[in-house]
Amino acid sequence: MEMESTWKPLFQRRLVLATKHCNNVHGLLRGLLEVVDADVQNRSRHHQGPCAEAAQRALEAASMELGLALASMGAARHLALRGGAPCPSAPLDSVDDLAGDPGVWWALESLEKAAGLATGVHDAMECARGHLRAAAFLAVLDGVGGEEGGACFSEQISGAMELGEAVLKAEDLVAETATAREAAFGFIDDAK
Numbered sequence: 001m002e003m004e005s006t007w008k009p010l011f012q013r014r015l016v017l018a019t020k021h022c023n024n025v026h027g028l029l030r031g032l033l034e035v036v037d038a039d040v041q042n043r044s045r046h047h048q049g050p051c052a053e054a055a056q057r058a059l060e061a062a063s064m065e066l067g068l069a070l071a072s073m074g075a076a077r078h079l080a081l082r083g084g085a086p087c088p089s090a091p092l093d094s095v096d097d098l099a100g101d102p103g104v105w106w107a108l109e110s111l112e113k114a115a116g117l118a119t120g121v122h123d124a125m126e127c128a129r130g131h132l133r134a135a136a137f138l139a140v141l142d143g144v145g146g147e148e149g150g151a152c153f154s155e156q157i158s159g160a161m162e163l164g165e166a167v168l169k170a171e172d173l174v175a176e177t178a179t180a181r182e183a184a185f186g187f188i189d190d191a192k
Helices: 002-044 052-083 102-142 151-184
Strands: none
Touching (some): 002 151, 052 102, 102 151
16 A cells, blocks of 8 residues: 555656646647748748758757657656556556556556657657758758749748648647546546
């Protein structure tokens, strides 16, 4: 019983942190998408080049937040598998071994889905980063920032599209981590 009283609040705290970091990722990506979208619209009217530095900083910040979210998810899983075991020095083998605690089990199932979604967010962010860096490089080569329909503009559009995909995946990630948090705190009906 003593172990029960110490690991569950820590488990719940890690889920709160994971949700917070996922919300931060989503917010950073949404803000960046607005900036990149405005830049694409301005470039189509022949205004000066891409917002490369701001984009790279925002993507780095989102990557950091995503890493922190994944670390919190991993810590929550670790705490549950050790804390839910009869002997903490011999952790449970599987999340399924926690079926006797439906809130924790549900939360861990949601975290497993969230980890898969985080991979998708990361991949889309990296694709966006590549396209936006290519656009910045091509803008320097063009000297003027490129014309509509040129390679620089095409890379900028591709970066914006990948960024849009990352935002959509981040929305799913936020929803899944929120589900995990709610399950851990007992706000989800066990009948689901």
